[in-house]
Amino acid sequence: xxxxxxxxxxxxxxxxxxxxxxxxxxxxxxxxxxxxxxxxxxxxxxxxxxxxxxxxxxxxxxxxxxxxxxxxxxxxxxxxxxxxxxxxxxxxxxxxxxxxxxxxxxxxxxxxxxxxxxxxxxxxxxxxxxxxxxxxxxxxxxxxxxxxxxxxxxxxxxxxxxxxxxxxxxxxxxxxxxxxxxxxxxxxxxxxxxxxxxxxxxxxxxxxxxxxxxxxxxxxxxxxxxxxxxxxxxxxxxxxxxxxxxxxxxxxxxxxxxxxxxxxxxxxxxxxxxxxxxxxxxxxxxxxxxxxxxxxxxxxxxxxxxxxxxxxxxxxxxxxxxxxxxxxxxxxxxxxxxxxxxxxxxxxxxxxxxxxxxxxxxxxxxxxxxxxxxxxxxxxxxxxxxxxxxxxxxxxxxxxxxxxxxxxxxxxxxxxxxxxxxxxxxxxxxxxxxxxxxxxxxxxxxxxxxxxxxxxxxxxxxxxxxxxxxxxxxxxxxxxxxxxxxxxxxxxx
Numbered sequence: 001x002x003x004x005x006x007x008x009x010x011x012x013x014x015x016x017x018x019x020x021x022x023x024x025x026x027x028x029x030x031x032x033x034x035x036x037x038x039x040x041x042x043x044x045x046x047x048x049x050x051x052x053x054x055x056x057x058x059x060x061x062x063x064x065x066x067x068x069x070x071x072x073x074x075x076x077x078x079x080x081x082x083x084x085x086x087x088x089x090x091x092x093x094x095x096x097x098x099x100x101x102x103x104x105x106x107x108x109x110x111x112x113x114x115x116x117x118x119x120x121x122x123x124x125x126x127x128x129x130x131x132x133x134x135x136x137x138x139x140x141x142x143x144x145x146x147x148x149x150x151x152x153x154x155x156x157x158x159x160x161x162x163x164x165x166x167x168x169x170x171x172x173x174x175x176x177x178x179x180x181x182x183x184x185x186x187x188x189x190x191x192x193x194x195x196x197x198x199x200x201x202x203x204x205x206x207x208x209x210x211x212x213x214x215x216x217x218x219x220x221x222x223x224x225x226x227x228x229x230x231x232x233x234x235x236x237x238x239x240x241x242x243x244x245x246x247x248x249x250x251x252x253x254x255x256x257x258x259x260x261x262x263x264x265x266x267x268x269x270x271x272x273x274x275x276x277x278x279x280x281x282x283x284x285x286x287x288x289x290x291x292x293x294x295x296x297x298x299x300x301x302x303x304x305x306x307x308x309x310x311x312x313x314x315x316x317x318x319x320x321x322x323x324x325x326x327x328x329x330x331x332x333x334x335x336x337x338x339x340x341x342x343x344x345x346x347x348x349x350x351x352x353x354x355x356x357x358x359x360x361x362x363x364x365x366x367x368x369x370x371x372x373x374x375x376x377x378x379x380x381x382x383x384x385x386x387x388x389x390x391x392x393x394x395x396x397x398x399x400x401x402x403x404x405x406x407x408x409x410x411x412x413x414x415x416x417x418x419x420x421x422x423x424x425x426x427x428x429x430x431x432x433x434x435x436x437x438x439x440x441x442x443x444x445x446x447x448x449x450x451x452x453x454x455x456x457x458x459x460x461x462x463x464x465x466x467x468x469x470x471x472x473x474x475x476x477x478x479x480x481x482x483x484x485x486x487x488x489x490x491x492x493x
Contacts (some may be wrong), residue, residue, distance in 0.1 A: 130173060
């Protein structure tokens with residue numbers, strides 16, 4: 001079955017900057033249809049609202065918060081993992097070369113936490129007991145010496161460890177330590193790097209910068225005083241026969257949507273391109289990291305089993321749970337998905353009913369054949385995780401991400417999983433640890449100027465401020481999105 005959309009779903013698909021024949025009703029188009037005809041047309045004054053709610057803003061209001069800032073950028077730190085686990089390779093039967101932490105970062109050894117004196121870039125110490133695991137065996141060993149990047153181990157069962165020539169194929173995990181009776185932490189004759197020093201906690205630092213967004217609407221004094229015959233109702237609830245009210249309201253609603261869409265879609269700029277030269281004073285600092293970019297760079301991605309609809313069967317959800325277990329193991333997630341993924345999840349959950357394949361079961365909890373069936377699900381529990389599902393209008397609407405997803409299905413964004421609750425981070429601006437939602441928006445504000453959502457009117461219409469025979473309504477905001485703990489997020493593609 002195929003559904004073919006109409007060739008002209010709307011005579012005015014979007015706002016335009018010109019006056020065209022499609023922007024107004026022409027009653028004098030031809031001799032038989034214009035004012036010269038003998039039959040008076042029945043004019044319907046009320047403008048038909050054919051698209052329902054046209055705005056998509058509101059997503060960030062459900063999952064985050066807003067806070068003021070006074071700096072040019074936001075810098076925050078996220079705690080590192082508590083336990084010591086690294087990737088590397090065995091260079092011989094006793095030596096292990098540390099190449100990266102367990103998350104795969106720092107493959108060149110730069111940035112691995114220094115737990116010793118000297119140049120040692122890891123936290124493994126002499127007399128630690130470790131587990132070495134590769135594709136062939138799991139071996140438990142005692143650390144006998146450490147150096148800049150290498151660790152010397154001795155097996156507990158006198159087994160032989162095979163040297164591996166490929167990078168990062170072996171994982172080492174510290175699970176404890178063992179010392180002899182009456183011994184110190186280290187021998188007085190031991191080399192400096194062999195001494196058992198204390199481990200310092202490590203953290204990762206992230207930053208984001210706000211962007212300035214502007215828009216304005218202008219109407220001449222003559223047009224502002226002209227009454228139309230079409231009765232309009234605006235997104236803000238206004239109604240009347242002044243067309244500029246609708247135009248101003250649509251501009252404001254579109255700007256509010258742009259604010260939210262920018263927090264979702266924005267990316268950091270690259271000075272190799274030309275965009276930085278078009279943004280006055282930007283230099284190397286332009287663009288900002290939106291939600292999708294943050295999850296793709298620091299979070300998790302699932303493409304589903306079929307590669308078409310993400311997370312539509314229990315096998316894929318079990319894989320998602322296994323990945324979340326490796327991260328923060330936050331037990332409540334909110335899923336914002338497009339229509340196809342939402343329906344696929346409903347079908348998946350409905351198929352769990354043993355009677356689903358043979359038809360709807362009647363008679364349980366007054367479920368008679370005369371009642372309307374609810375074939376949708378708003379949430380479910382799998383393992384120790386609770387998932388709450390909601391449709392994401394932004395991913396469905398043809399005028400927003402819906403059309404982009406249709407144009408390029410390989411990179412379509414079909415939904416996001418966002419952890420519920422708050423995270424505890426060290427805010428370098430405030431100078432203390434604070435609890436905040438995983439997602440929150442920072443906007444520029446001070447006692448002098450609040451740039452969360454500025455709006456002001458200039459011109460000579462109403463309260464005159466300039467000699468311009470027009471009314472200009474200006475809108476401005478300066479903000480950025482902070483995605484904390486992106487390792488706990490999942491994007492569905």
